[in-house]
Structures are given as C-alpha cells and as structure tokens.
Amino acid sequence: RSCRSFANDNHHVMAKHSSVYPAPEELEAIQTLVSTVEGALKKVSDWMDGLKTSSGKTPSCNNTEEEDAPETESDRTSVLCGVTRVGLVAKGLLIKGDMNLELVLMCREKPTKLLLYTISANLPLQIQVHSASTTARCDVLI
Numbered sequence: 001r002s003c004r005s006f007a008n009d010n011h012h013v014m015a016k017h018s019s020v021y022p023a024p025e026e027l028e029a030i031q032t033l034v035s036t037v038e039g040a041l042k043k044v045s046d047w048m049d050g051l052k053t054s055s056g057k058t059p060s061c062n063n064t065e066e067e068d069a070p071e072t073e074s075d076r077t078s079v080l081c082g083v084t085r086v087g088l089v090a091k092g093l094l095i096k097g098d099m100n101l102e103l104v105l106m107c108r109e110k111p112t113k114l115l116l117y118t119i120s121a122n123l124p125l126q127i128q129v130h131s132a133s134t135t136a137r138c139d140v141l142i
Contacts, residue, residue, distance in 0.1 A: 019096075021095075022094050022097075026096065030099070030101065033099075034089060036130050038103070041126075042083075044119055044123055045079065047122060048078075048080065048122075049078050052079065079107065079108055079115070081106040081108055083105050083106070084104045088100075088101075088102075
C-alpha cells in the first residue's frame with residue numbers, strides 16, 4: 001500500500017473518532033460529576049463513621065488495655081472502604097452523549113438493606129452540599 005492510502009485511512013479514523021468522542025466541555029462535566037459523587041460518598045462515609053463512634057460503647061474503667069484494643073481498632077475502620085470507577089469511565093472509553101457512568105462503592109462488610117437505605121437517603125443531601133456551585137444532575141442507582 002502506498003503512503004497516501006495510509007494517510008487517507010488515518011484521516012478517516014480521526015474524523016470518525018472526533019465524531020464519537022466527547023467534546024472537552026463534556027469531558028470536564030463528566031469529570032466534575034464523578035468527582036462530586038466521589039466527594040459526596042466520602043462525606044457519607046465520614047458521617048456514618050461519626051454515627052458509629054457516637055453510638056458506640058464507651059469503655060468502662062474495669063476493662064484492661066488488651067480488652068480495649070480490638071474495640072478501638074474496629075472503631076477506626078470505616079463502614080465504607082472506598083469507591084472505584086468501573087466500566088467505560090474507568091477505561092476512558094466515553095462516547096459523546098453517554099452519561100451512564102458507573103462507580104462501585106466498597107463496604108467493609110456485606111451491605112445490608114439498612115446500610116443501602118442509609119447511604120441512598122444521605123447521598124443526595126451530600127451531593128447538594130458538595131455540588132452547590134455546579135449544575136450537574138446525578139441519578140444514583142443502588
């Protein structure tokens with residue numbers, strides 16, 4: 001094949017790529033949206049940890065240090081471990097107009113209905129607080 005044929009193929013591929021790849025403004029909006037949800041989930045985690053420590057048992061004077069050690073270590077661990085980007089957003093394979101972004105929330109223990117309800121009830125409040133300056137819309141599916 002000639003060099004001219006490869007150049008034509010390259011132009012065709014680049015034109016096709018630019019027609020399906022999001023514009024810089026859309027990429028920035030996606031990044032803002034994902035960062036907002038990640039930040040809000042961090043605030044939910046901190047809030048839940050605050051609830052856990054405030055409702056936890058206070059050590060009595062009769063306990064020895066060895067008996068207190070496991071309780072204090074379990075108190076320091078968060079209920080929610082972290083959040084991971086998955087799917088197309090993790091791979092950077094976004095398509096223009098596609099706003100189905102997937103994040104996975106990791107929990108220390110197997111999630112219960114109460115935990116999922118608590119997160120889903122508090123997350124929209126934290127998103128509103130975290131994204132007061134942005135106009136991004138986010139639907140949370142749990």
